[in-house]
Amino acid sequence: MFLPDFDYHAPETLAEACDLVRDLGPSAKVLAGGTDLLIKLKHGLVTPTAVISLKALDELKTITHVPGRGVVIGARATHNDLVNSPLLHERFLSVSEAAHKLANNQVRNRGTVGGNLVNAIPSADLPPILIALDAWITLVGSNTSRTVPLHSFFTGPSCCVIDPVDEILTEIVLPDQQTTGSTYLKFALRRSGALSVTGVAVAVTMDGDTIVDSRICLGAVFPVPVRANDAEDLLRGKTWSDELLAEAGEAASCCALPITDIRGTAEYRLDLVRVLTKRALKRAITEGHV
């Protein structure tokens, strides 16, 4: 399995990159860390004649807090950038932790947040926690720029709303928020280098023992990362207890529509949604953003 031949571009500015994406059209592919794209190229699953690398765009690599906007993560930030960001440790350790659960160290050194989102596989590890934290993203085209809430970004397995012949994903924003705790639990068949069988992310806003609000997002159990609205409704305004969280787990499993694949059966995934939702809620309620 070898890489096919293609033209290689490494634009120096975002504008240049956007122009290239527009000009080269469907025959080109954007390259970030390449941990998904290169495999597809080698397997002949995509056959672009040109590749546009974002590697020179250092402005897409920063993680900063912008007052009024929130924590802004550049699309080219690698998973290990998230793992090692002091800013995230301080505000949303749960995001660093989620990034740490992804793939293995080698892949985390290269793979990027933007690639993880645009690749849009249902089992991806970052979307659930980012959606639970109400993230939105910015898509920049040659003449346009728009923001999209992440929960409405995904449209199906390997499908999202980005316009592949015009847009580049530039940033992910975690807005300043009232949430008091969040976490992502991943269940995989190995501790490293394994895709999740099921992943559950939650974010909660607590007032003492009362759950003011919660967001629960399930990974790998639906064609797209999906919010467990029933469970969220059930929790709203209630005093938390183990029984209540177990009920929420049950309700969450009703929001999932998993498939059976080599990692697990649909039934098993539903069992996992129940227990992971319960455990994630308890963790976020009692331990904060972890």
Add this chain to the structure above:
Amino acid sequence: MNPPVITEQERAQKELAVVGKGIPKADAGVKVTGQAQYMHDLELPNMLYGKILYSDRASARIVSIDTSEAERIPGVKAVLTAYNTPEIRFGFLKDNMALKKDRVRQYRDEVAAVAATTPELAEAAIKAIVVHYEDLPAVFDPEEAMQEGAPLVHELNPKGEPNKDNRLRLPWKFSAGDVEAGEAASAFIAEGEYETGWVTHCCLGTAGCVAAFDPDDNLTMYSITQIPSLAKADFQEAMKAMGVRGKVRVVLTTLGGGFGSKLDTYAFEYIAMLLAHRTKKPVKILFDREEEFFATSPRQPTRIKIRQGCDAEGRLTFRDISMVLDNGAYTSWGATTPTVMMMPSSSLYQVENVRFRATCVYTNNTYAQAMRGYGTPQVTFAIESNLDELAEKAGIEGYEFRLKNANLPDTVTPQGFKVDSCGHVPCLEAVAERMDWAGYRAAKAARLAGDATGAGGDATLVESDTAGVPPVAQAAWTELPDKVRGIGMACLLHVGGGAKIYKSDGCGTLIKVDDLGYVDVYSGSMDMGQGLDTILRQIVAETLGLGVDRINVVIGDTDVCPWDAGAHASRSTFVAGNSALYAAQQVREQILNSAADILDTPRDGLDLTGGMVVCADDPEKTTKIEKVLRKAHFASAGNTMFMAAYFYEPPTDLLAGDFKGNYSMAYAWGCHGVEVEVDRRTGQIDIVRYIAAHDVGKAINPLLLRGQILGGGLQGIGWALAEEMIFDEGKLLNPNFRDYKMLTALDSVDVEPILVEDPAAAGPYGAKGIGEPGLVPTAPAIANAIYDAVGIRLRKLPMKPEMVLAAIMEAEGR
């Protein structure tokens, strides 16, 4: 030739200088600095790259192959199929062919091959070949394959006679004593059916070779085989089939792992020969990771039925085992693993009445081969799991039950194994002591009693209560914490002194000494990372009283090195070690005899140690070895240099006929103890503690030995809990490390080795083989611990979380 005998006293008299020391591996430096030359690094001038087109059907007739477009690609030098090459048959039953003609029987069947100037062109050429198939009925389940009317995987046997069914005609039957009488005398009987699936070796260095012919048609095969001498014979036979006259030389590169995967020759090697001969250029075939997964031969899947009984006191009365093995579409050495499974079946624990039957069945799956343990892990899973079930029925705690029935030194087993050194009981005791077995059990019993009286023993339970919760006695499952713990153990018996499953189990060694005191040791054996070269250095250095830095071991070249049966059966340290030892002893005698003349002193007072010829009678005469060497070499009369040759053939019985006899010179025992934590809500199993006690005879190199135990343990834990090749009608769905769950560094467990040293009388410095045992009892030890924790008996591997959870939910009525 009978080996010279060294007595225990002689051995004990001398303090060992090099043997027994944890000397780093000879190749550690070149490996960590990236200088080691793997097959991937090998380039020869004008070399072409070969590539294979595999079948994309499990069972089909080949209607046509169109290679015309591939042939037109510039840079493509040869396109071969079975239709334009001589037929090369190979494999244990010669039922396999290098390139398949008319019919494919599995997805990995080689249908065509190309050689081109670059790997990229070779791949492009492969893609340009068009094959038309007509699907034929296929069978993937070995038991279905045994049914009447099942599609025949081979219509004809290799002799051209029609096959009646898919069963291989192999005589794998053993019996001793009287099983029926044993059953009649049993107070308790336990029976069960166990199943193990497909797992593969996961060599990090993918397979490959370079075949190069000289103008006189002599072949040099650069190879990664574990059996240089036997592979040479295989290739030589293929040369005959090709009508080529020359001679074969097999030269090894550094191996990136073996684990049994290279105990047979493969189609790709014959294909490389065909391509190289056709093009008159060296041809390299190097597997990519996907090929490594689907086109090398994995461990045999087994379905094992077992019955064991004991009397009222808990003494084993009989053991009855029958099994079906999925042979896959062709026959490699894997089909002979039942001969080795007989060993623990007949002789692990003392049991007089034994019956063993194994049937290997053709299917349209990939074909199986040898893998670390050679069948013993599979059968030990059944024996040791079922033993716990029997102990429970008899109301005897598992450790006590094992002690009662354990093997003892100086006994002969029903299969005729002459057990002299036997560390079975010491290994059991070592594990029990290290894990505080009795204390753990007592604490659990106390909690049980507390529960029963309503004294609230459970009130103090936390999520990861270290002593576990006795599930069976629990009133309400819902009151259990999510995570509970339990302990389990399992033992093993393996050959520790070679195994005569082949007509010769021997190994030859040549030694030459230069006159500067450097020694070259040419051994027929090979190294695949286990450290054989280091062990030979130590043995020779010890025997000649030199430092290891003076000893150079030359292996892996059949033009230079003597014959050897290959690196399998945990035999190399024992057999190649003895061969080197006896050759070194001859050299030692030569040197000492010469020294006696030169120094004019009686031979008896001389010794070789610390690089010196030591003269006990007259210390003034003590002199550097190299001085003696030079004096002998340049003496005015009778110049001598020192060299020796030794072929060591263990005086064992060939395993054949009724399979009774002593087919190893020593037997290796061991016991593994494990504590697990089971997540009752996800089925996740975590290993809390893992103890591996092994009777190693003598640890020639404790550092390497620990490496073998650790590596074997981890490979076994992966086998028990996570690893599986997932097939859909013969097609491998997970040919990559993302989806094939070999354990990673993060999953690795701190296996604690305990070395029990009970010297083997016939072993080099008392050593026994230890290459495979570390893996053997892992799965049953873990299964027994899971049972202890949550009261479910898992009889199928791998014990994946999903299966564990399903069993727990069934047991709990959830």
